[in-house]
Every structure is written in C-alpha cells, then in structure tokens.
Amino acid sequence: KAGVTQTPRYLIKTRGQQVTLSCSPISGHRSVSWYQQTPGQGLQFLFEYFSETQRNKGNFPGRFSGRQFSNSRSEMNVSTLELGDSALYLCASSLDATNEKLFFGSGTQLSVL
Amino acid sequence: QKEVEQNSGPLSVPEGAIASLNCTYSDRGSQSFFWYRQYSGKSPELIMSIYSNGDKEDGRFTAQLNKASQYVSLLIRDSQPSDSATYLCAVTGTGFQKLVFGTGTRLLVSP
Numbered sequence: 001k002a003g004v005t006q007t008p009r010y011l012i013k014t015r016g017q018q019v020t021l022s023c024s025p026i027s028g029h030r031s032v033s034w035y036q037q038t039p040g041q042g043l044q045f046l047f048e049y050f051s052e053t054q055r056n057k058g059n060f061p062g063r064f065s066g067r068q069f070s071n072s073r074s075e076m077n078v079s080t081l082e083l084g085d086s087a088l089y090l091c092a093s094s095l096d097a098t099n100e101k102l103f104f105g106s107g108t109q110l111s112v113l
Numbered sequence: 114q115k116e117v118e119q120n121s122g123p124l125s126v127p128e129g130a131i132a133s134l135n136c137t138y139s140d141r142g143s144q145s146f147f148w149y150r151q152y153s154g155k156s157p158e159l160i161m162s163i164y165s166n167g168d169k170e171d172g173r174f175t176a177q178l179n180k181a182s183q184y185v186s187l188l189i190r191d192s193q194p195s196d197s198a199t200y201l202c203a204v205t206g207t208g209f210q211k212l213v214f215g216t217g218t219r220l221l222v223s224p
Contacts (some may be wrong), residue, residue: 033211042216043157043201056210090156100145100205102212104156 004105025093032074050097119215132189136202149201
C-alpha cells in the first residue's frame with residue numbers, strides 16, 4: 001500500500017513569490033492535515049481537510065490556504081512568501097475525520113531567499 | 114504553559130540500555146496518545162499509540178500512560194544506535210486540531 005506522497009520534495013523561492021504544495025493521501029484515507037515544522041517551533045498545525053471541506057485551521061495568516069479535491073488529494077498554497085516561511089511542510093493523512101492516527105508524507109522542504 | 118511538553122535532550126544512553134522518554138500534557142480532555150519517531154531529515158513515523166492508563170508493549174517499546182498525572186512515557190529496551198532519532202509525543206486536541214505535538218526529545222544511543 002503506497003504511503004502519503006508529497007511533491008515537490010524541495011523548493012527554493014524568493015520573497016514575494018507564491019508556492020503550491022501537493023499531497024496524495026494513503027489510498028482509502030479521506031482526511032488530510034498539514035503541518036509546518038521548524039527547528040524552533042516544532043510541528044505547527046496549519047489546517048485539516050475532509051470531504052473537500054476545511055474542518056479546522058491553525059493560527060496562520062491568510063497567506064496560507066489549502067483545498068482538497070474529490071479524490072482526497074490536497075494542495076496548500078502560500079502567497080507573498082516571507083523569509084520566515086522557510087520550513088518543512090508535512091502532510092498527514094488519516095482514515096476519516098474522527099480517526100486520530102496520522103501518517104506523514106516525506107514533506108516539502110521550502111527555502112525562501 | 115505549552116500544551117505538550119518534552120525535554121529537548123539530547124538524552125544519551127549506551128547501546129543495550131533502557132531509554133526513557135517523557136511527556137506531559139495540559140488538556141485533561143485528551144483521550145489518545147501517540148509516539149512518533151523522526152530521523153534527521155525524514156518525516157515523523159508512528160511507532161506507538163496508547164489510549165488507557167497503564168502500559169502497552171510492542172517489541173522493545175513500552176508506552177506508559179497516567180491520565181491522573183497527565184503523563185505519557187516511552188521506554189525503549191535494549192537501545193540500538195539505529196534508535197537514535199527525535200521522538201515526538203502527540204496528544205489528541207480538544208480544540209481545533211486533531212493532534213498536538215511536543216517539540217520532541219532527541220535520543221542518542223552510543224555503540
């Protein structure tokens with residue numbers, strides 16, 4: 001069974017640009033959560049999607065957005081990039097909205113110059 | 114007070130010893146508890162889950178939960194150098210997020 005797939009693996013952008021990250025959950029999993037991981041802050045929750053609807057959102061500015069498609073694949077977008085957005089962005093899938101076991105993808109390492 | 118607290122370490126143990134990793138949480142409503150292992154440059158990997166007070170064993174790993182003390186621990190018996198990683202404690206959130214993570218404890222197992 002294939003795991004969670006995230007693309008791209010690495011990204012280098014400059015301030016002011018925007019970026020789109022993609023996540024394909026484990027087959028059969030319908031809930032997708034996104035986390036930002038930095039050395040100082042650890043894993044910070046961005047948002048969670050289930051059935052194409054955003055269920056929850058963390059304390060991030062509106063520059064961070066996401067969506068989920070009918071096949072459960074998810075994308076997140078960051079607009080007007082700032083240096084502080086440099087981080088590892090992790091996508092995690094779970095079976096459904098109530099299942100708490102999260103399985104993580106390999107992540108996208110974003111560097112903003 | 115952070116919602117999930119872990120000592121950042123590093124915790125250094127010799128090969129073959131027992132490594133004890135600890136975690137405290139603030140939300141008494143939390144019902145499910147998880148341990149993730151994260152190797153440097155890799156993503157977190159789920160290694161243990163525990164839902165009720167007491168011990169749960171899986172191979173060399175034992176998770177311990179004490180809800181009254183709001184305390185979760187992970188014991189690794191017969192530690193191996195390949196166990197060297199950061200261990201993240203995760204607790205179900207009762208607010209807006211499914212899981213709340215601690216910042217992790219770095220474990221170093223020396224040969």
